[in-house]
Amino acid sequence: MTDKIPMFKEEIDDIPVPVDKLDAIIAKTIQESVQKRKRSIGKKLMMSVGAAVATFALLIGSATVSPVMADFVSQIPVVGSIFSESGDRGLKQVSDLGLTQVIGESKTVKGNTITIDEVFFDGTRLTVGYSLTSEEPLEEFYVDPGMKVTIDGKNFSFGGSSGETEITPTYRTGIYHIEPSDIEVPEKFKLGLFFEGKGGERWKFTLPVKTQTGAELVTINETQQAGNIGLDISNLEVSPVGLRLTYNTVVEESEFPLGAYIKFRAVDSSGAELAVSSEGGGYGEHVNGKVYIKGNSLFEPIDENVTTLTITPYVDLPSEGGGVEFDAAGNEKPIDFEPYKGEEIKFESFTVPLP
């Protein structure tokens, strides 16, 4: 050790602390959380009926209830809060408006419990919120992010993303976004979810899901050509989950697959840029030497007084990357990456009136 390292504690203690700011944060955070708790108490009482049933079944299922188990069961969090606390404004809005399906179904395998908290399907994106509670601390991504999903018992291809938040070492929450691509999803269906844990656990759920409709559709039909990409933006769906822009791209098969890297910037009539909930990716097809990609970008909900949106498409090329592709049987195939070396691609901005 150098002679400076024994000063470790002293040097860290010397970091100036903005005490007033800390006090303000504490007061504000607690006050807001308490108000939120009061506001949602009516809704949560309704939901906890479902949670109580699940808990009851869990206790009956274990022949002898150990004190650890009883203690653990008493700590199962109230269901229906993962979307509203995810930091995604669209998900919070749909959850607060009661448009999501609150599930509260738990399965325990080897002492680790997954609870499906909330599900939402708006016809394009299926979002599942879950929590994982364990008796012992679990490592990060203990549950395999490559979950298997079925609709009415059928496998299908999908794009998606997942994320998890560790609240404590024995309690974490997660959200999956799934965008089915090669299946016609019925309005009502049975969703099969198959989670796998690193300890070999398998949790299986079958949940009835109902599509939430009622989005207002704004037809756009904007067509542009820039460099080798043909871009067609068909429409904008406005719903409580946010604003979803649907687009198609076409690129010659022999060219760099620029169509997969289209993104959009949206600025409202007051000049504020909209936050993006999800973007990129999409579902591609090779037809007659061309690659067609259908994709969508979801922006967070906007204020009611916004009248127009100015949208600018752009190409967001990564400097490094690659990825994986899953087929309908769930097989994984790596996608190689080669950087784009062609000319700069620029699209025109266009304005969309809002309903």
Place this chain on the structure above:
Amino acid sequence: MATQRKLVARAKKGDAEAFQALIHEEKEKLYKMAYVYVQNEDDALEVFQETVYKAFKSITTLKNNDYFSTWVTRILINAAIALLKKKQKIVPLSHEILENMGETWHMKREEQLDLLEAMDEIEEKYKTVLLLRFYEDYTIPQISNFLNCPEGTVKTNIRRGLASLKQKMKGVYTDDRQNSHV
């Protein structure tokens, strides 16, 4: 400790004032630890806010009322690492920018914060064990329990962390400013 235990019990029943009292006890230490990870006031405040929010929301999941301090420290470290990961994804800094930042950093902070600067440059796993061992004064078994990893790994990481820290600090002291941002 008995008072803290009572406060935790009250906080778990939803008593916001009790929770507030608990956080006030820990706030300075939590902020300083956050600062070591993120190295600027704005981000340290963000990490602190996230920690208060998560701790308040999930206090009912704290099993042993004696361990509030350890538990909230764990939440803070997770929040700090999450913020760093998020920033890494969003701002891919070029080599040039990093070099310029190094210059400014030295000019502003001069030498009294060399340890912090060196801490910023060592791997997260080392940073965490060094903070727990030398700032929080945890024992090896306590760190092992805290991080849920074997004591041998903790010892190795402390040894390697110290070696890494020593090397970075030596770099700062002996090299000229141009080369000092290791």
